[in-house]
Amino acid sequence: MKLYRTIQGIVVEENANFYRVDTQDWNSLLRDPHLYDIAHSSIRESNLVAFHPASVCAPIHDQQVWAAGVTYYRSRSARIEESKDAGGGTFYDRVYSAVRPELFFKSTGRRVIGPNGPVRIRKDATWSVPEPELTLFVAPTGHIAGYTIGNDMSSRDIEGENPLYLPQAKMYDGACAIGPCILLASEPIPTTTTIGIVIERNHAEVFAGTTTxxxxxxxxxxxxxxxxxxxxxxxxxxxxxxxxxxxxxNFTLAHGDHIRITIEGIGTLENTVA
Ligand code: DO4
Ligand code: MG
Known part of the structure; x- marks a missing residue:
C-alpha cells in the first residue's frame, strides 16, 4: 500500500488503483497512530480517483530528515579514500564498526525536493554525487511505519577535505530529495530488496549501480x-x-544530469541537477 501526497490531495495506491484519503492534512495523518488502518480503510470503490504522476509532491511536510552514514562497506571505503589526506581513514573505519552509528541532520521537510524536482550541486564544490538511500518513515512512537526513496546529495571534495565540513557538504539548498510515495508496511522491508541508480547525461548513461x-x-x-x-x-x-x-x-555530477533511483517495491525517484 503506497501513500502519495499530491496537489489534488492524499492518495493511496493498492494493486495499481488509486483511492482518495479523506484528510487534507499530511502532518496529522503521519502523526496518527492508526496511519496504516486509515490508509487501508480508504481502499473502497467510492474513493477511486484518477492519478496524475506530475502532481506528486515530496511525501513530507513538517517532518525533519535525518541520515545515517557509513552503513555500507562501499561507503566506508569510498570515504577513507576521499579523506586520506585529512586523516579521515580512522574516523570512517571506526564508525563503520562502532556500536553508535553516524547520524546527522539532513533537511527540514519544507526544503526537501520532490519527484521530478531540481536537485543541486554546490557552486564551490568540484566533486558531487547523489547518494541513493532507503529512507524510513518513523512514526512519533519510534515505530517504522513505512519506506521511501531518498537522495542524499553530497559534495565529496568538501567532506573529504575535513570531516568537520560534513554539514556544508550535505546540507544546502536542493541537497535532499525524497519520494515518490511512502510504502506503508506492516512487515520489515526484505533484505533481498534491490536499490539501483542510473545517471544520464544528454540522454546517455554515465553511471549505473545497484546494491541490496x-x-x-x-x-x-x-x-x-x-x-x-x-x-x-x-x-x-x-x-x-x-x-x-x-x-x-573520477565521476562528478554536472548540470542537467538526470538521476533515477529505484527501490524494489517502492518505485522510482527521478530528479534533474539544476
Ligand atoms: O560520513 C559521511 C556521510 C556518510 C553518508 O552519507 C553515507 O554513508 O551515506
Ligand atoms: Mg548518505
Whole structure:
C-alpha cells in the first residue's frame, strides 16, 4: 500500500488503483497512530480517483530528515579514500564498526525536493554525487511505519577535505530529495530488496549501480533506536539509511544530469541537477 501526497490531495495506491484519503492534512495523518488502518480503510470503490504522476509532491511536510552514514562497506571505503589526506581513514573505519552509528541532520521537510524536482550541486564544490538511500518513515512512537526513496546529495571534495565540513557538504539548498510515495508496511522491508541508480547525461548513461539491503550493515531498527534516544519527533521523521552505491572516483555530477533511483517495491525517484 503506497501513500502519495499530491496537489489534488492524499492518495493511496493498492494493486495499481488509486483511492482518495479523506484528510487534507499530511502532518496529522503521519502523526496518527492508526496511519496504516486509515490508509487501508480508504481502499473502497467510492474513493477511486484518477492519478496524475506530475502532481506528486515530496511525501513530507513538517517532518525533519535525518541520515545515517557509513552503513555500507562501499561507503566506508569510498570515504577513507576521499579523506586520506585529512586523516579521515580512522574516523570512517571506526564508525563503520562502532556500536553508535553516524547520524546527522539532513533537511527540514519544507526544503526537501520532490519527484521530478531540481536537485543541486554546490557552486564551490568540484566533486558531487547523489547518494541513493532507503529512507524510513518513523512514526512519533519510534515505530517504522513505512519506506521511501531518498537522495542524499553530497559534495565529496568538501567532506573529504575535513570531516568537520560534513554539514556544508550535505546540507544546502536542493541537497535532499525524497519520494515518490511512502510504502506503508506492516512487515520489515526484505533484505533481498534491490536499490539501483542510473545517471544520464544528454540522454546517455554515465553511471549505473545497484546494491541490496543485505549489504546494509545495521538493522534499520538499531538506527531508529539511536535517533530517538534523546530526541522527540512529534510529526514523525524520515531517516535515510546510508548509501551502498558510490560512483568511481573520477565521476562528478554536472548540470542537467538526470538521476533515477529505484527501490524494489517502492518505485522510482527521478530528479534533474539544476
Ligand atoms: O560520513 C559521511 C556521510 C556518510 C553518508 O552519507 C553515507 O554513508 O551515506
Ligand atoms: Mg548518505
Amino acid at each position: 539491503l543485505a549489504e546494509l550493515k545495521r538493522d534499520p531498527k538499531e538506527l531508529v533506536e539511536f535517533l530517538f534516544r534523546e530526541t522527540a519527533f512529534p510529526n514523525g521523521v524520515f531517516l535515510m539509511t546510508g548509501t551502498g552505491i558510490v560512483p568511481e572516483d
